Amino acid sequence: MTAPPFESDEVDLRHHGDAEVGGGLADFAVNVRTGMPPEWLAERLRASIADLAAYPDPRPARRAVARRHGRSAGEVLLTAGAAEAFVLLARVLAPRRAVVVHPQFTEPEAALRAAGHAVERVILTKDFTLDPVSLSGGTTPQTPRQEPFTSGGTTPQTPRQQPFTSGGTTPQTPRQQPLIPDDADLVVIGNPTNPTSVLHPADAVAALARPGRTVVVDEAFMDCVPGEPESLASRLPTGVVVIRSLTKTWGLAGLRAGYVLADPHLVGRLTEAQPLWAVSTPALVAVEACSTPEAVAEAEAWAAELGAERDRLAAELSTRGLYVVPEARASFLCLSVPDALGIRALLRQRGYAVRRGDTFPGLGPDWLRIAVRDRPSNDALLEVLGELGI
Structure with a gap:
């Protein structure tokens, strides 16, 4: 699936994942590695x-x-x-x-x-x-992203094609x-x-x-x-x-x-x-x-284990029809869910905290961030999401 567009409204820049947790909730909102320090x-x-x-x-x-x-x-x-x-x-x-x-x-x-x-x-x-063309300004036109979930957003418009002008010059694409x-x-x-x-x-x-x-x-x-x-x-x-x-x-x-x-x-x-x-x-x-060097090597070994579990979790979510930002490389996933704020509230009722996405400029009310935990914990979250029809 392709990504939905961003929202441009003002957001709470001081809202962070630690505000989502507490009260015995299983923490998928804060991106700090669990079970630490060693x-x-x-x-x-x-x-x-x-x-x-x-x-x-x-x-x-x-x-x-x-x-x-x-x-x-x-x-x-x-x-x-x-x-x-x-x-x-x-x-x-x-x-x-x-x-x-x-x-x-x-x-x-x-x-x-x-x-x-x-x-x-x-x-x-x-x-x-980061798009290399757009970094310096280029002539490659941007392709508007499609929008699977559009709560509070607008569908991008596809620019009309310039007609071919017989006997004249081919219209130039404006430099971005x-x-x-x-x-x-x-x-x-x-x-x-x-x-x-x-x-x-x-x-x-x-x-x-x-x-x-x-x-x-x-x-x-x-x-x-x-x-x-x-x-x-x-x-x-x-x-x-x-x-x-x-x-x-x-x-x-x-x-x-x-x-x-x-x-x-x-x-x-x-x-x-x-x-x-x-x-x-x-x-x-x-x-x-x-x-x-020993600590760096230990962190690298963990990063490799994290990557395997992160990719598995991303694939599981994608098979359910959700848009997961591709090529994730950190300890969390960013995904688009219909009525993400409503889903977040239902997850809280079932004991799970996830990070709302609408307080990040460039996202909106259909986005969540989910920390990657160990496999049993991730599977438990997936089971609850399944009960919610996701």
Whole structure:
């Protein structure tokens, strides 16, 4: 099936998956890996409590992150999760024209708006992937996406064909405007993208960079991809900022652990804007521990297992006639369901929490995001969906 169109109404940028859970509901709304942290990491975190009387020292963790990505320590800023990184960037940068590529995690836009910046939204079409033609502006006409579920939306109109003019010249297809305005000096994009689970090619993301422009890439879910072939963390092209998080894979949402990779000058500016000792000693211990080759290998093995189960779940949902955003690569699926908000409410009555999609710019009331869990849990959700006629 092909994807439905996006909705353009204002949405609640501050709504996140944690607002969907609680009350004993089975959690398919939050994209944090369950059963984490592993015992070896939990043991180190418990031991770190003995050092809480001393102020945090970020240097060992910064060096560990630098080694992990082949960067210098001066290109690393440790943060209290990816969310703090977005706030710091919004405070330090002064964009004249900021563009956020949607659908994606809404905190970058929320942070920019809170800092007083105007934000333009670019909505990806064609299964929410970066289109090389539209990146630079081309002459290939866009094919409107078809619409299986149209609650609250409008059906795209197919442009009329230009008639052939005998004895004259063949009409030229107008050149499209580039996807990203040429004068945009700040562009924010996720990869893999939350909520669509789409992994963009590294070259396509790197192509967004140009002199005078900062490109911020949210790679919070990149460690869901074995080998991370599309990551820019090790390449770090000029003007590109990469944001990473330990929250998802290692189950550390309550600890707040993440980092920024950027050129040393920008890292210095961000450091000046960051409160002293912003990252706690336990979080620094986690960052250092999870950046070792052994931890990276463990995460990669999990990513391979995740991928197999994610693909199975996507196939099961697709056979039921649902549109699942294709080529999912993160720890969740994005799908279109008739009356998704109604289905979400019925699932809650049966003890299951899923993430509503209508609070993501570029989606609408017929979208849900579902976290991928272990096979028994996923099968239980599928059974309940079947009882609901899905």
